[in-house]
Amino acid sequence: MPPDRLPPLNSLRAFNAAARHMSFQDAAEELFVTPAALSYQIRQLEDHLGVKLFNRLNRAVELTEMGLLIAPGIREGFARLSKTMQQLERRKSSNVLVISAGPAITAKWLAPRLYRFVSKHPNIDARVSSSVKKVDLEEDDVDVAIRFGAGKYAHCRTEKLFDEYVTPMCSPALVNGDRPLRTPDDLKNHTLISDDTHVGFFDLADWNAWFEQAGVKDGNQGHGKLQFNVADHALDAAISGAGVVLGRTALAQGDLDAGRLVMPFDLKIKADFSFFLVYLESRAEDPNIRAFRDWLMDEIGGYATRETPGPAV
């Protein structure tokens, strides 16, 4: 980057305020100076650039072509600086790390092991913001996000956590019970549990898709059905023996490891999407974010797959 040769910064700030208010008076007020000072600043900028930025009308001002041209860029530049200073203020007082994740992954995966992160980093005040809504890392006060998706987010560094597979799962008691589960056909004797959390957000194989791949006709016409709109509730229902759930391996990990759930069949359908850790490229060196990322990678024992797409056409 060459020596930038920027105009006097105070005059740029004055221009920014004036362009936003479309009034020198209001701008002067915002900056706690007299209108005279502001007028002088704008003129200084115009002289420096050799270009008129405002047309002075009788009792108003309007941006010239050139003013119109640079106003958005100047505004964004200062907004970026401003946001950055806010970040620092936030960090100065407390030491919060806001983690955004969907409800299911939070309940089944993140929350049960987050205590390890907190005890490893007692100075970091970790907060989980659990929501289905997409979160804007640049706007909302969120530091890192765990997202199920394709792993492409503008300006973000993303690291794959794990892939997702869909397969039937149930309580171990069910497998060898009075209606045993030996072949996919046996599923017709059981209540089929599912969830529609993802509908409208992303595609995920459903019972029909699984039965098709398993070569079972009319599998879905079986014993009964039970549907949830929160993924972890569906799993919990299966744990309690209510039936067989078409579960997601990543979410059910803990229950599978603990023996509360088993996968009676080999057939797993891989999802198009995976779980990713996402955070702003520009904040990759933030100590708190690094700490969380390192802990997370350690926790899953995998290594990172980095992808850093930028905005391109």
Place this chain on the structure above:
Amino acid sequence: MPPDRLPPLNSLRAFNAAARHMSFQDAAEELFVTPAALSYQIRQLEDHLGVKLFNRLNRAVELTEMGLLIAPGIREGFARLSKTMQQLERRKSSNVLVISAGPAITAKWLAPRLYRFVSKHPNIDARVSSSVKKVDLEEDDVDVAIRFGAGKYAHCRTEKLFDEYVTPMCSPALVNGDRPLRTPDDLKNHTLISDDTHVGFFDLADWNAWFEQAGVKDGNQGHGKLQFNVADHALDAAISGAGVVLGRTALAQGDLDAGRLVMPFDLKIKADFSFFLVYLESRAEDPNIRAFRDWLMDEIGGYATRETPGPAV
């Protein structure tokens, strides 16, 4: 936006230079001041924020946690301001509008009618940058782009120009010649022309796909084949009577209107992608960009479909 209460801007600039160079000396040089001045500025910023930003080592400096936290944001903020001033410089001297478009759409659509834009806006120096490579509107010196895609680009305003369909096309002489083209089956008697320009960039129906939809078996085993790696060359070959091309309606528009090409069959396969005009959201009010956009919309006689996706997770 509230009154920002930013720290002294000069001290921010000093911090930016120092953080980039990791050296007060070099930073001072960049800003054409003495090291003493720079030292003073950094201290001023630290005092203002109440936070140490650099650790002073014996003969070097290093960023503290807090310094590390804000450095990227500060840098980006100034980079934005800098880019904006560069834009103004560019516009001051000349009045260039750089249009980026793929080779085929340039040759067949844009170039033949761009003279109308230039004669309508004689003060604008329009330049076409024709390339297959993706262009970064924020980095490269490109003002607007015409792209074939899904119409989702970060930070960009996109307006749909037209959809794209794929269907056989040939010289009108061929249709009623000694090997007439009455039904899709007749294609077996003709040389099949195609292009693979798009391969690796996006999916587009090929001859196999078209034959399948037309219900023709083994259509592709016909008379002969001719393949190009530039889309407009394939069209030109068809115009000259070399055979039947699986043409793209948007690209062939001009040749179809002029009667140089005809579409012997009704079956058109719609492409997943469309042509879009793309430009940075922040430059939507740029007079040159507005002028081009308005002319373009006028030219196609359609109205705009605006989509402005931001970076979200």
Place this chain on the structure above:
DNA sequence: TGGTCACTTAAAGAAAACTTAACTGAAGTG
């Protein structure tokens, strides 16, 4: 016609930023 409103201008005063020059303390050098 006279008052008001938004911005401008000029001169003087206040505040900031910069330089000079002397200082510190560690690393490299002979």
Place this chain on the structure above:
DNA sequence: CACTTCAGTTAAGTTTTCTTTAAGTGACCA
């Protein structure tokens, strides 16, 4: 082990820049 060098610091004084005060302009409004 002294001597030099090098990066950064500090303090005092100066220069530059910015800001205010106060008077001025010109269009709009009553």
